[in-house]
Amino acid sequence: MEKNTVVCLGELLIDFVPQSNGLPLSQVDTFHRAAGGAPANVAAAVAKLGGKSRFIGKVGRDPFGEFLRTALEEAGVEPALTITDDARTGLAFVSLREDGERDFVFFRSPAADMLLRKEDVEDKWLRDAAIFHFGSVSLIAEPCRTATLDAARRARAYGALVSYDPNVRLPLWTNADFARRTILDQLPFADLVKVSEDEIGFLYGGAGIEEGARLMLGLGPRCVVVTLGAAGCRVFTQTGDVTVPGVSVEAVDTTGAGDGFVGGLLWKLANAHIDASGLDETLAEPAFAVEALRFANAVGALATTKRGAIPALPARSEVERKLSGEA
Template sequence: MSTFDLIALGRIGVDLYPQQSGVGLAEVETFAKSLGGSPSNVAVACARLGDRAAIVTKVGDDPFGPYVRRALWGFGVDDRFVGTDPRLRTPITFCELHPPDHFPLLFYREPSAPDLQLTEADLDLEAIRAARIVWTTGTGLSQEPSRSTTLTALRERREGSADALTIHDLDHRPMFWADPAEATRWAREALQYATVAVGNREEVEVAVGTRDPQAAADALLELGVRVAIVKRGPEGTLVATREQRWEIPPTPTEVVCGLGAGDAFGGALCHALLAGWEIDRCVRLASAAGAYVAGRLACADAMPDRDALLAFAGPALDGDAAREAAR
């Protein structure tokens, strides 16, 4: 069996982006359709940069299911682990555009989403163990059976090798949790098996009880991760290991839609880690990828290829080292 560079687990769907900015959904006249779902977009971002990526998820038995599969293939993401739920519909998400920092979302995922119906039988454990990176998310912990399935994947990684690179994106969406205390409980459980934790201030507060970046990084490291990444928006990113810390400045951009920035960040982070970069330089590339996508409308469709990202990153990276990461 061939090995994937990245296997992501979790959310997938269809995003509908308004073609009018600065107005509410009631006033929007036209929308553009795109592949959606954070871990799916991370897989797309990684594939666009030249890595072999796959997603473990489920779609509904409806016309949007084949659309999602075609979109994944079009972006270079393997869909062999994409199942179909015969009862539920492929989720749809609407957004509003109010740059630079207000992009409210409206999710249609009731009574549940197919991606939350992942069971342990849907996991190819051999592929999970063999993948160079596995990416999991907090949303995948919000309901059963997805919660147990996500934790099984994390445990398999840790039991297979303590050095396996497993990234847990805290990815907290309050509307997906009936009880905030449960979000905290399961985030902390997942982090015991991860090697890298990624989250913004709000997400780390849910996981470890503080939004202060330095204190949150301390708490994440105490839970067992080797790298804690705390995203601070326009203030940049804190990267912490047990030995060292870095303050990574933001990459300047004129924001059009910030919704795909975190997913682009994740895909570029994976790409640079796969290339063997030092962690601070990985996050510099990731920050540039996030800024690149924030300056464009849509998520998956806006993900840069290697040449575009390296050209955009410019002064943030040394040219020779940057090119080496893209090989």
């Protein structure tokens, strides 16, 4: 069986994004509804680039759950969803600063995605995975934590490369120490870790990029990719590191930018049939690393030029035009 599917598991929710920037949430009058949730955004990014992706999660039996299934399908993602009557689909309200950076208020007490059980995750959803991707939000509470880690183990047993995004969202955790411990404890499950500069500082008590990335590599991942916002990114392997500058855009809304970056990188890896055993060698090779990460930078950057997460993710033709214009 040829394995070319990027399988993502985790939260799927509605982002209510303001129609204008610069106001605190208490003063926003009008919101736009957009499909979101970090792992779902990654799946949509892969699909919009022309790749094959599947999203595993749980939604409520409510109109928002129906909307999200449709949004995944319209983006080209195969939805592998279960439905619950025990909780509503999750919501997030977002306020945007003038530069497009965000603040969130989440409605998750609990949200439907938090009720995903390991029994909900069917083997057929994992067997053809070239890459299995998850984030830390699904590790916050049971039963979703066990479902996530069990699926990661099963996908790896089927030969998938495992990708992990710590994606620190402290307002969702009971306290910062629990968040830090839980996030770090999962690093041995991962072959590839994508982390921001700020997240390294949180996880390692103010450590710099190099120190934090090396500490992560020591726990088992084959490579660590550190995103630097508009400045680009830096990839670390056991044999060295490569820095790739960012792609210039005028940002409107940074929601989903990091997920777009991850989707672009995972699409490149799946398209090149890179498995876990060849990951560190491949990303230590400057020519491939620069080309793949430049592409991922462009996907993430273009995702900031429109409002919302999934609606803003670019098609491959848009990315190629942008890179051609910058060359």
